[in-house]
Amino acid sequence: MIAGYGMAGARLAEEIRRRDPAGERVAIVAIGDEPHPPYNRVLLSNVLAGAMSAESVRLQEEGWAVAHGVEVRRGREVVSIDRDGRRVTLDDGTLIGYDVLVLATGARAWVPPVEGLTGDDGELAPGVATFRTLDDCAAIAAGARGGVRVAVLGGGLLGLEAARGLAARGNAVTVVHPRAHLMERQLDDGAGQVLAQVLRGLGVRVLLNSRAARYLPGDGLKLDDGRLVEADLVVVAAGVRPQTAQAWVAGLDVEGGVLVDDDLRTSDPFIHAIGDCARHPGTVPGLVQPAWEQAAALAALLTGSRSPYRGTKVVTRLKASGVDLAALGDVHAAPDDPRAEVLWLSEPSRGRYAKLVVRDERVAGAIALGVPDAAAAITQFYDRGLPVPPDRLALLLGRAMPYGEGAASDGGNPAGLSGTSVVCRCNAVSKDTLVAAWRSGARDLTALASATRATTGCGTCTDTVCGIARWLAQSEKAQAAGTAHAPS
Secondary structure (H helix, E strand, C coil): CEECCCHHHHHHHHHHHHHCCCCCCCCEEEEECCCCCCECHHHHHHHHHCCCCCHHHECCCCCHHHHCCEEEEECCCEEEEECCCCEEEECCCCEEECCCEEECCCEEECCCCCECCECCCCCECCCEEECCCHHHHHHHHHHCCCCCEEEEECCCHHHHHHHHHHHHCCCEEEEECCCCCCCCCCCCHHHHHHHHHHHHHCCEEEECCCCEEEEECCCEEEECCCCEEECCEEEECCCEEECCHHHHHCCCCECCCEECCCCCECCCCCEEECHHHEECCCCCCCCHHHHHHHHHHHHHHHCCCCCCCCCCCCEEEEEECCEEEEEEECCCCCCCCCCCEEEEEEEHHHCEEEEEEEECCEEEEEEEECCHHHHHHHHHHHHHCCCCCCCHHHHHCCCCEEECCEEECCCCCHHHCCCCCEEECCCCEEHHHHHHHHHCCCCCHHHHHHHHCCCCCCCCCHHHHHHHHHHHHHHHHHHHHHHHCCCC
């Protein structure tokens, strides 16, 4: 049984059916608290901006579950777990037994204790919305009609994606962030300041070191220094909290998430956990790639093999129109760190900031804002654990790419990427996988996405996938021309 049928739960069902198509080894019952088919939360900012429809971000077609023998109960939630009897109780009182239970309950938006944001009943006040679900998107879009003023509470990933999406709709948007710079977990101060400048250039007002003290309906947010941020709508994007209430009541080990081992097993051998509700020492929650790698590892275990999950090398990307940002590893290393080489380039007037941290001849951390070539190059070295080239500056500027076992300056040309290079990090799709799919008949972006899942995560690999498809088409055309003109 899968408790939670969002991104992680749906991916687990797919991975199980990929290994057990007829359901001979694993029968799947999935409980989902949302009424929608599973969808890609990563793309919600595009839905909010009006660039994508709710239907276009679905992860599965309406009839996928029935066609693959997966029993899905939507609009229902597991409220309690009877570990001794191996059964769960749903919110409508239904009891369902299980042999193995997988918790994929995800996380829920956190609402900070700001006076007025919620009523006495704990519900959000009129004019306040969180940004986490498809229904949240609909509520925000409805409240943001007519170009109303919007205050976004939180300058992390979700807050900035919501702010940019709303600005793209024509709203006057102000981001209120309590820290000295944006995305302080993923960026150093220099990058955070340049990012704020980029967003201001895109029409988003940014207030740093600012704390909301009170929500005044119809007026906006009163800050703790007395200033008023005028707003007709307040979007709360101050972070999320793992949904672990059921696990805690059931007596499972919980500490910032349901604790799991390399088999994604909890303190109960018959219960596993994946995704945002799980806590594994090798990764951080809140990103899609760890959840999907966990789903693949657990599916292998449940279908009779074992592929332990050892953690994920996380690359954080900001999915906001007009902003190209990637951050990975140790981004806070100081220039005088005796254990590392730290290079950085800052060009605020052009919205560019690049930082590279090298330890033991490997990429230990990086920030790439406004320098997509550098982001692509550094990520490849980071993913594959390759020694960096002697010319560190070339790598920082995106002029060095992994090639074979060494490095070569290929300018991002797909021909220069080795076959094992990971193109889509969200789905662990390599160049070789894309080439094989193309040669099997997947000749455009839609077909390649369907065959390999590339581009269906954060979407930032779309240009690279299109580039590989163009390169393959050109290579095939050139080969055909050469054959046609070859002497007999």
